[in-house]
Amino acid sequence: MTISIEEWREQGRxxxxxxxxxxxxxxxxxxxxxxxxxxxxxxxxxRHVADDxxxxxxxxxxxxTAIESFAVAGYxxxxxxxHSLTGQDLLDAIxxxxxxxxxxxxxxxxxxxxxxxxxxxxxxxxxxxxxxxLDVARRMGVPVFNAPFSNTRSVAxxxxxxxxxxxxxxxxxxxxxxxxxxxxTAVRAFEVRGKRLGIVGYGRIGSQLGILAEGLGMRVLYxxxxxxxxxxxxxxxxxxxxxxxxADVISLHVPETPVTRNMIDAxxxxxxxxxxxxxxxxxxxxxxxxxxxxxxxxxxxxxxAIDVFPVEPKSNKETFESPLRRFDNVILTPHIGGATxxxxxxxxxxxxxxxxxxxxxxxxxxxxxxxxxxxxxxxxRRRLLHIHKNEPGVMQQINxxxxxxxxxxxxxxxxxxxxxxxxxxxIELDDAGPLIEELKSIPATIRVRLLx
Numbered sequence: 001m002t003i004s005i006e007e008w009r010e011q012g013r014x015x016x017x018x019x020x021x022x023x024x025x026x027x028x029x030x031x032x033x034x035x036x037x038x039x040x041x042x043x044x045x046x047r048h049v050a051d052d053x054x055x056x057x058x059x060x061x062x063x064x065t066a067i068e069s070f071a072v073a074g075y076x077x078x079x080x081x082x083h084s085l086t087g088q089d090l091l092d093a094i095x096x097x098x099x100x101x102x103x104x105x106x107x108x109x110x111x112x113x114x115x116x117x118x119x120x121x122x123x124x125x126x127x128x129x130x131x132x133x134l135d136v137a138r139r140m141g142v143p144v145f146n147a148p149f150s151n152t153r154s155v156a157x158x159x160x161x162x163x164x165x166x167x168x169x170x171x172x173x174x175x176x177x178x179x180x181x182x183x184x185t186a187v188r189a190f191e192v193r194g195k196r197l198g199i200v201g202y203g204r205i206g207s208q209l210g211i212l213a214e215g216l217g218m219r220v221l222y223x224x225x226x227x228x229x230x231x232x233x234x235x236x237x238x239x240x241x242x243x244x245x246x247a248d249v250i251s252l253h254v255p256e257t258p259v260t261r262n263m264i265d266a267x268x269x270x271x272x273x274x275x276x277x278x279x280x281x282x283x284x285x286x287x288x289x290x291x292x293x294x295x296x297x298x299x300x301x302x303x304x305a306i307d308v309f310p311v312e313p314k315s316n317k318e319t320f321e322s323p324l325r326r327f328d329n330v331i332l333t334p335h336i337g338g339a340t341x342x343x344x345x346x347x348x349x350x351x352x353x354x355x356x357x358x359x360x361x362x363x364x365x366x367x368x369x370x371x372x373x374x375x376x377x378x379x380x381r382r383r384l385l386h387i388h389k390n391e392p393g394v395m396q397q398i399n400x401x402x403x404x405x406x407x408x409x410x411x412x413x414x415x416x417x418x419x420x421x422x423x424x425x426x427i428e429l430d431d432a433g434p435l436i437e438e439l440k441s442i443p444a445t446i447r448v449r450l451l452x
Contacts, residue, residue, distance in 0.1 A: 053077070054359070055096055055118075060084050060103040062125045063348035073356045083315040091115040099355050101125055102132075104335070105314060110136040120449070121358050123351040126338065127151065128283070130256045134369035138420050141387035141447035143370035145354040149204060150346035151338030155281050156209040158337050159251050162305035163213070165331060166249075166277045167192050171303065175328040188275075188302070193217030198247025200240065200263075201254035201282065202228045209251060210234045221247055225259075241271055249277045256283035266291035275302040281337040284308040293323040296330065305331035362413075362424040362451055371415035371422040381410050381426040383451040384436070389444040390421040401438045402427060420446070 058066060058080040070078050084105035085093050094100055094116040101123040102108070108122065110133050122132060124146040137144050165171060167190045176183045197213045199206040199222040210220040211232055220234040223243040230236060237243045240263070244250060250272065254260045264278070265288040272278070278301060280287050289310060295301040306324060312335060313320055324330050338347070357363045362385040365374040388394050395414065402409055402425075411426040429435075432450055439448045 054098050055079075056099045056101070056355075057081075057093060057097045058101040058125075059106050060125075062101050062103065063344040065345045066101065066125070066348035066352040069349055069352035069356065073360070075356070075359075086314065094119065099123065099359065101351065101355075104128060104131055105312065106131060108132045108137070113137060113140060113142070120447075121145065121355055123355045125347050125351045128255065129368050130283075132369075138369045138417070139446070141420070143358060143364050143367035145351055145358070145367055147347040147350045148366075150350050151340070151343035152204045152208050154340040154343040155205045155253075155337040156212055158307065158333070159205075159209050159279055159281055159305075160212050160216070162279050162281075162331055163197070163218075163249055163251070163277070164192055164216075166279075166303040166305060166329075167195070169303075169329070171331050172328040191217075194219070195248040196221060196246060198222070198237075198243040198250045199234075200224075200243065200250065200252045202230075202234075202236075203253060205281075206251075206253040207231050207234075209253065240268070244268055244271045245273065247276065248273065249279065251279040252282040252286055254282050254286060256285055261285045262288045264288065264292070266294070269295045269301065272301065274300055277302055278304045280305070281307040284310045284312065289323060293327075296324070296327050303329040303331075305333070307333045307337045308335050360451065362422075362449075364415075364422060369417075371417040371420060373413045373415045373422060373424060375413050375424055378411070378426050382429050382432045384425050384427065384432060384439070385447075385449045385451055386423050386425065386439055386445065387447040388421050388423075388442070389446065390416045390419050391444045394421065394442065394444045395423065397442045397444075398423065398425075398439065401435055401442075405435065407435070424451075 054075060054077055056070060056075055056078045058078065061082040062080065067078055067080060090106070090112060094112070096118055097116060098118055098120050100116070100119060103124070103126045108131065113119070113133060113136050119140070119142050121142060122137060122144045124132065124144060127146060127148055129144055129146050132144055134144055169189045173183050193216060195218055197210070197218045197220050199210055199220065202210070202222040202224040206222060207228070210222060213220050214232045214234070220232070221237050221243055222228070222230070222234055223237050223240050228236070237246065252264065254263070260283070263286050269291055278287070278292065287306070292301065292304060296304065304324070309322060320334065322332065324332060354366060361375050361377055361383065362373070363375045364370050364372050366372070386398055399409070408428045409425060410428055413424040415422055436448055436450060439445060
């Protein structure tokens with residue numbers, strides 16, 4: 001039975017269909033299928049057919065668009081799981097994987113990464129990459145890619161919605177209505193117009209939130225450890241303490257670092273205005289949840305909207321536990337700041353494209369932990385990728401391998417970052433196989449790969 005691309009999408013069968021061995025076969029057949037899929041999906045990306053041994057594992061329900069992108073490029077050995085993995089299950093799952101896609105719940109420590117000797121690259125289908133030991137990955141020759149822009153609008157819109165609902169006291173009124181209480185009153189219900197929004201972290205999300213908030217008539221203040229030019233009429237302040245004291249609403253948009261851990265603790269909360277609101281759609285470790293619960297109990301904080309938590313369920317089947325569950329004036333959402341169809345589609349397409357580009361031609365542009373090179377396509381030449389320790393004399397040894405065989409180097413793309421170097425080499429040679437072993441024998445070599 002044949003089925004159209006639209007029917008695959010509508011029935012949610014793309015990942016199921018491609019996850020089986022139906023389309024794994026000879027290169028010519030797979031190239032024809034890739035061309036058909038590319039035409040049906042309107043794709044213009046570079047065609048590249050991987051060998052059948054290239055294994056891709058996607059965890060945590062990554063959007064099906066990623067599988068479409070891989071299929072168009074000729075990658076059909078793709079497994080997609082709806083949940084994260086931990087412990088031995090994770091170690092077993094990644095043992096033979098070439099490319100790994102995760103979101104925020106899968107943690108890739110040094111121990112976990114050491115269990116994946118074939119791993120070539122990691123795609124974080126989200127903004128953050130703190131769930132990966134980036135230094136260890138780099139030293140293993142594994143670039144890590146993410147999607148720093150694709151869900152900024154979704155997070156900013158959720159923060160705006162939280163601000164409006166909390167200002168009107170909607171969470172508490174809705175909770176009381178479900179209990180049969182009719183709390184029709186204007187007490188502690190306010191318009192957002194004219195209120196002061198304090199944004200902690202004026203990056204991609206924070207600055208976009210500021211623009212949306214100004215459109216509603218709010219006055220926007222922001223604090224960032226880096227100098228950031230304001231957009232619109234937003235005004236920077238000199239310190240976090242000043243921002244906390246001035247704002248009616250505090251919205252957090254900072255990464256998870258040792259500096260931001262428990263940034264909003266009991267002292268920080270005490271410095272906020274009585275009755276002010278707190279929104280956290282950044283990272284769960286930024287807010288001391290127990291301190292926030294105490295401030296809500298005392299009434300010092302008028303309400304909160306929390307989307308991220310220090311400890312989160314590993315799947316939708318686990319029970320969510322938090323001391324904030326007992327408060328009617330708190331909006332609790334299950335880490336869905338970027339969970340819109342638009343954002344997840346864009347993230348899946350963006351990160352998959354980066355993994356495909358690296359696999360196909362060695363381009364590491366926008367990798368967060370790796371030397372960055374942007375490389376044009378040259379299908380008429382052999383291309384090799386050599387990842388090595390950044391030591392004196394390595395390039396001389398690499399070039400000697402080619403010169404000793406009389407091989408002409410048509411192009412060479414070199415970059416280093418810290419203790420790791422990356423060089424992508426185009427050579428004029430039909431069979432580069434014999435050279436691979438010689439390149440591997442160079443003492444500083446971390447990884448060698450024939451791209452095409």
